[in-house]
Amino acid sequence: MRFLRSYAKSLLLWELLLGMRLTLRHFFSPKVTIRYPEEKTPKSPRYRGMLVLRRYPSGEERCIACKLCEAVCPALAITIDSEMREDGTRRTTRYDIDAFKCIYCGFCEEACPVDAIVASRFTEFHFEERGQQIMTKDVMLAMGDKLEPQIAADRAIENQYR
């Protein structure tokens, strides 16, 4: 009996039919894909995308050139030069991140004592010319200004965990 049953199953392509039934069921079930770029998958407040520099609400840049991020960067992607400004505060004259070296580990953000360098949610950046991958201070500050509302909201949520 058992032999007959397995023989009949084999002859009727039973296991293949079961598989086909499964794929047919999925054919009519709701799709799991989304329509990028119109829709996007959700990102968490911890998301580590493009690195940007922030300012204080007063408009003053946060970075004080302590160079902790430069020291902690495993890929040596950050280069900083600093100088004393006219008002006697220590500021960077050069703050470059090589986006090709950066491995987006987030250590720089973790190290920054003044929350100046942060990883934003922004991922859709591109470069058009050779050399643009070295993101300068101006580029990152401008980007930070643009993304500030989202960055501030994310930090507000995340501060309880850090």
Add this chain to the structure above:
Amino acid sequence: MPDIQSYTMNFGPQHPAAHGVLRLILEMEGEVIRRVDPHVGLLHRATEKLAENKPYNHSIGYMDRLDYVSMMCNEHAYVMAIEKLAGVTPPVRAQYIRVMFDELTRLSNHLLWLGAHGLDIGAMTVFLYAFREREDIMDIYEAVSGARMHATYYRPGGVYRDLPDQMPKYEHSKWRSKKEVDRLNANREGSLLDFIESFADNFPQRVAEYETLLTDNRIWKQRTVGIAEVSPERALQLGFTGPMLRGSGIEWDLRKKQPYEVYDQMDFDIPVGRNGDCYDRYLVRIEEMRQSARIIKQCVKWLRENPGPVMLDDPKIVPPRRADMKESMEALIHHFKLFTEGYVLPKGEVYAAIEQPKGEFGIYLVSDGANKPYRVKIRPAGFAHLSAMDEMLKGHMLADAVAVIGTLDIVFGEIDR
């Protein structure tokens, strides 16, 4: 004129079935393989040497990139080696989080393996279904660490941050009705733990789907049953670990035999194969996925009931909390010290091994008392498996080479390092 018996064929390194940059030199006799010579080193990035030039913590991110489909497991071995040498134990909650994420990583790895293995042999659909579940695991990774793959989440002394209380949600857009968005967000309403739980609850059902497609399928069986049989004795001699060894019928699992973290408190079984062929290894991995889902559920239950610290309170190894760093002078000094020169580990050497999805992944760490390792030796599971390729493939047909590469579950990030 000599009669030419065999000819040599090149396979890879850019072959779609080669799983990365594997190059095989195949000595063929007709369509039968007589000798296989795997060439490695095309993805060599000198991770071990790089780690010698950096303070300990800096290399955590590089461990993700070794076996880039089981990221957190690699971190785990490295972090465990440091902890062993420093003589510290992370808080229990951190251990549970690590165990949970190790198992999620195992699922993610096995799903990729299942999809790729199926695709290589000719089963297209499983790949799509496996990636559907993998997407959820990537979302979990992202919610907790901020990166979908290279998490850099484990730290010596615990994990970087506690599990978040909310999951990111899909936003409303004109491309989707509110009802549809609500359906997408259905399991994202609660915390990350709720999301993981609903994922783990649904997962056995998903595995059943894969099994419907593959396990009894005659083509799948023709391609895997009796291919690359390895006897238990040979499997041991060849240095197999993980599912490769268990597929041959040897019940060896570091999670049971040398329990690390809180695996000794978990209730799970080790699946073991009988014949040691590709089909048995497939069955072992499928069953492992079910067991992982079981472990995840136990972790979720414990984590829900027991809030607490996820990082050790040891300012010499663990950076201070951010709020403290902004207020207290001493915390700020520790912060600066840790992020510039790191910490110093005592002179000595340790070996820390974990049961990575592919097998035993070990880190052998030698410290000369500096803030950088004197030497880091990585013991990848895949290298031993790849070395056995010649023996496994001898006498098989050319088409079986692809099945064997699939069953080995090799990833070149860890083999070439």
